[in-house]
Amino acid sequence: MTSNNQSIFIHRVLVLAALLLAGNLYAQPNAQDIIERMFEVTKRISYSGVFSYEVAGDQRTVKVAHLVVDDHVYEHISYLDGEAKEQWRKSMVDDCGAREGINLQLKQYYRFNILGQYRVAGRDAYKIQVLPIDNHRYAYLFGVDQQTGLMLQSALISQSGHALENFKYIDITFETALGVLSEIDVQKQFQKAQAEPCSSEQEVTAVEWVAAWVPPGFVRSSQRLIGEQRLSLVYTDGISVFSVVIDASPGTLYPVISAKVGPTQMVVANYSYNDSDYRITLSGELPQATANRIIRSVRPRAIN
Numbered sequence: 001m002t003s004n005n006q007s008i009f010i011h012r013v014l015v016l017a018a019l020l021l022a023g024n025l026y027a028q029p030n031a032q033d034i035i036e037r038m039f040e041v042t043k044r045i046s047y048s049g050v051f052s053y054e055v056a057g058d059q060r061t062v063k064v065a066h067l068v069v070d071d072h073v074y075e076h077i078s079y080l081d082g083e084a085k086e087q088w089r090k091s092m093v094d095d096c097g098a099r100e101g102i103n104l105q106l107k108q109y110y111r112f113n114i115l116g117q118y119r120v121a122g123r124d125a126y127k128i129q130v131l132p133i134d135n136h137r138y139a140y141l142f143g144v145d146q147q148t149g150l151m152l153q154s155a156l157i158s159q160s161g162h163a164l165e166n167f168k169y170i171d172i173t174f175e176t177a178l179g180v181l182s183e184i185d186v187q188k189q190f191q192k193a194q195a196e197p198c199s200s201e202q203e204v205t206a207v208e209w210v211a212a213w214v215p216p217g218f219v220r221s222s223q224r225l226i227g228e229q230r231l232s233l234v235y236t237d238g239i240s241v242f243s244v245v246i247d248a249s250p251g252t253l254y255p256v257i258s259a260k261v262g263p264t265q266m267v268v269a270n271y272s273y274n275d276s277d278y279r280i281t282l283s284g285e286l287p288q289a290t291a292n293r294i295i296r297s298v299r300p301r302a303i304n
Contacts, residue, residue, distance in 0.1 A: 031112035031128050034144050035239070041149040042066070043073060049121070049172030050080070055165050055262035106238045109133055109217040118143070120152040121169040130239065135159065136215035136290045137240045138263075148174060156263050156285060164263035164285070207273075209233065209246050213297035215290060218242075235284075242284020242291070244298055246271075249279045258292060265291040273300050 048065040061080040066073070077087040106112075115127040120143045130140040143153030152172065156165040209231060211220075217237040224232045229248040234241065249270075257268040267282045282295045 029114065029126065031114045031126075032107055034114075034126055034128060034149065035112060035130065035142065036106065037149040038142065038144050038151050039238075042151075044068060045148060045150065045174060047150065047172060047174045049169050051167060051169045051172075053165075053167050061170070105217050109137070109215075109237055110239065117146070120145075121172045123147070123152060123172070125152050134215065135287065137237065138164070138285060138287070140239065143168070150174075159287060207300045209244070209298065209300050211235065211244060211294050211298050214294055240285060242282060242286055242294070244295070245281045245283075246298075247279045247281070249277050252277060252279075254279050258288065260288070267291050267295045269295050269298075271298070271300075 046067050048063075050061060050063050053060050053062060060082060063078045063080055065076045067075070071092060073089075073091045075087070075089040077089070079085050109132060111131045111133065113129045113131070115129050118125055118127055124146045125143040126146060128142045128144060130142065132139060138159070139157040141153075141155040141157060142151055144150070145152050150172075151167075153168040154165075155163045155167070158164050211233070214235055215237070218235045218240075219237075220233055221236045221241075222232075222234045226232055231246045233244045233246075235244070236242075253270050254268060256270065257266065259266050263285045264283055265286050265288055269280045271278045271280055280295060280298050282291055282298075284291065286294075
């Protein structure tokens with residue numbers, strides 16, 4: 001091969017290699033897209049399986065059957081070790097629009113990285129790292145099923161790098177709705193588990209309670225009046241979630257409490273407004289300093 005032919009050959013090889021590399025890079029999945037899809041697929045597919053859940057050294061093995069029918073999600077959860085107990089849950093598929101329009105903000109508050117591919121419960125999965133850009137929220141590690149997009153594994157990571165919570169499927173089967181129906185008797189078991197209707201702000205209460213400060217990116221995703229004396233507000237940034245519950249407590253002052261239950265930070269405070277007393281409880285997987293700052297900002301705003 002002449003020197004000129006060698007140069008042409010080498011050039012062609014380099015061009016071909018560049019094209020192959022570009023095609024490979026183009027085909028790589030986007031980590032944020034995978035996470036956004038992960039939050040949606042549980043409302044679209046039916047499955048059953050067994051997972052382990054560990055918090056503060058306490059591990060439980062749980063069996064779950066998850067059924068999506070029309071606009072409702074039905075779940076049967078049974079604990080396979082420790083105290084025997086079962087839960088029957090029913091919820092709306094759209095969750096009252098709780099996540100609508102929120103995912104678009106994720107990249108402003110988290111960094112997403114695909115660390116590689118591995119196997120969970122016999123299935124191929126992406127290992128994805130989600131890192132916050134500030135100190136107001138925790139990091140996450142997710143294992144996401146490559147075929148369905150379902151979360152197969154997760155770990156909540158503290159600011160010091162320790163796992164606060166671990167979740168992992170041991171076995172999972174994706175089934176048709178009829179297959180899951182063999183484990184879930186919708187008509188009998190869910191008669192009492194009625195999903196609560198969505199509430200509008202106007203019909204909830206005559207006093208609008210707000211958290212005047214929340215970490216950047218958090219928005220109020222829902223509010224619900226429970227009975228006549230309790231108002232529940234839920235905030236999320238698209239990944240992390242916390243709730244604020246306001247209870248009317250006439251004439252009663254409760255101790256101010258700040259405690260951690262596993263990965264969940266709980267803060268209780270008192271508030272007086274218009275000669276009425278209220279107890280405010282914040283609960284969420286947040287750093288303590290963040291939770292304390294939020295609850296100090298919770299206040300009523302009268303609706304004219």
